[in-house]
Every structure is written in structure tokens, then in C-alpha cells.
Amino acid sequence: MDLFNQTELFSTDEVIKTTFDLPGADVTLFENFFSTKESNRLYDSLLKNTIWEQDSMTIYGKQVNLPRLTAWYGDTAKTVSYADNNRKMLPWNADLKCIKERVEQEVSIKFTRCLLNYYRDRKDSVDWHQDYEESQRENTVIGSVTFGATRPFQLKHATRNDLKRISIPLAHGSLLLMQGATQNNWKHKIPKTSKPIQPRINLTFRWIK
Numbered sequence: 285m286d287l288f289n290q291t292e293l294f295s296t297d298e299v300i301k302t303t304f305d306l307p308g309a310d311v312t313l314f315e316n317f318f319s320t321k322e323s324n325r326l327y328d329s330l331l332k333n334t335i336w337e338q339d340s341m342t343i344y345g346k347q348v349n350l351p352r353l354t355a356w357y358g359d360t361a362k363t364v365s366y367a368d369n370n371r372k373m374l375p376w377n378a379d380l381k382c383i384k385e386r387v388e389q390e391v392s393i394k395f396t397r398c399l400l401n402y403y404r405d406r407k408d409s410v411d412w413h414q415d416y417e418e419s420q421r422e423n424t425v426i427g428s429v430t431f432g433a434t435r436p437f438q439l440k441h442a443t444r445n446d447l448k449r450i451s452i453p454l455a456h457g458s459l460l461l462m463q464g465a466t467q468n469n470w471k472h473k474i475p476k477t478s479k480p481i482q483p484r485i486n487l488t489f490r491w492i493k
């Protein structure tokens with residue numbers, strides 16, 4: 285796919301690491317964590333080989349489709365409850381294993397599952413939320429990898445409105461690590477965009493027994 289090649293003219297494949305100074309959060313961005321060449325290959329392969337599902341949720345008594353497609357992969361065939369759906373996790377494939385191992389070189393844990401999100405167009409999004417169940421949020425690690433279009437990843441504090449929101453552009457081949465108490469204290473979202481945008485795939489690697 286050539287969609288994301290245009291940026292190659294302007295960017296190098298040098299990894300750029302940025303740490304964000306947010307109270308009660310530990311958030312680090314690695315731009316170009318995967319090279320443009322690797323990212324193009326992985327985007328194509330994940331798009332084609334992932335078993336994408338359309339999940340739904342109940343809003344005011346009505347069943348509505350989530351504004352994105354999703355897939356769960358992991359160590360075991362455990363059932364995951366997500367929105368109003370129960371899904372059996374699928375076994376890791378070669379691409380996912382390779383991405384997972386690369387991310388694990390930056391953290392002290394081995395991930396046990398991964399949620400993939402496919403944002404097909406500008407109308408696909410994910411609303412404000414915190415990852416993990418409330419009882420599991422202490423000292424968590426989320427490794428978030430993006431392939432495809434750049435979308436802004438917005439963060440706001442869960443209880444303090446004196447703190448500014450921030451927006452981190454997550455580009456093709458980037459890795460965002462959220463650690464420590466980030467999920468306890470901060471919510472995040474990917475908004476819809478007003479302008480047409482190319483598709484985007486995001487993978488969030490998680491650790492749950």
C-alpha cells in the first residue's frame with residue numbers, strides 16, 4: 285500500500301521519544317518505533333488477516349453498532365466481555381507476536397492480550413474511557429501501536445478539571461506507552477474528524493491474567 289509512503293519524503297526513520305509531564309500519569313510516545321517500511325507491511329497484513337468484528341452496545345435501550353471494528357487476540361481462548369459482547373480471544377499470529385515482542389523490549393512485562401481497533405473513516409472513533417476494569421487499573425501497562433492515518437489521542441484528567449487536556453498525534457508506526465496510575469487518573473479518546481481521513485489500525489497490548 286502506498287497510502288502512507290508520501291510521508292517518507294519528509295521523515296527519517298529515527299525513533300523520537302517524548303515523555304509527557306502529566307500529574308498522576310506516566311505516558312511516553314515513541315515516534316517511528318516501527319520504520320515506514322515495516323509499518324506499511326504490517327498495516328496491509330493486519331488489515332487483511334485480522335478477523336474484524338462489529339461489536340454493539342445498548343444506549344437508551346437501543347442496540348447500536350460501535351463506531352469501529354474490533355478484534356481480540358491473546359494467550360488463551362478466554363472469553364472477553366467488551367461493550368455488550370462476549371468474544372473468544374483468538375491465538376496470536378506471526379505479525380502480532382512480532383509487534384508484541386518489539387513492544388515488550390521497552391517494558392518489564394509480557395503482554396497477555398491485545399485489542400485491535402480498525403477506524404475505517406473519519407466517523408469512526410472511541411469515546412472517553414479508562415482501560416481495564418476499575419479493580420485492575422493500579423500499576424497497569426498499555427502498549428498502544430498505530431498503523432495508518434494519524435489521529436489525535438486526547439487525554440483528560442478523570443476528576444480534576446483545573447488540568448488542561450492534551451492531544452497526542454499518533455502517527456503510522458508509533459508506540460504510546462501508558463504506565464503506572466495513568467488509567468486510574470486519566471481518560472482518553474479518539475474523536476471523529478471533520479475532514480476525510482485514511483483508515484487507521486490501533487493495537488492496545490494489555491496485561492491481564
Ligand SMILES: O=C(O)CCC(=O)C(=O)O
Nearest residue numbers: 399401410415474486488
Ligand atoms: O485507537 C486508539 O489509539 C485508542 C484505542 C483505545 O483507547 C482502546 O482500545 O481502549
Ligand SMILES: [Fe+2]
Nearest residue numbers: 413414415472
Ligand atoms: Fe483505551
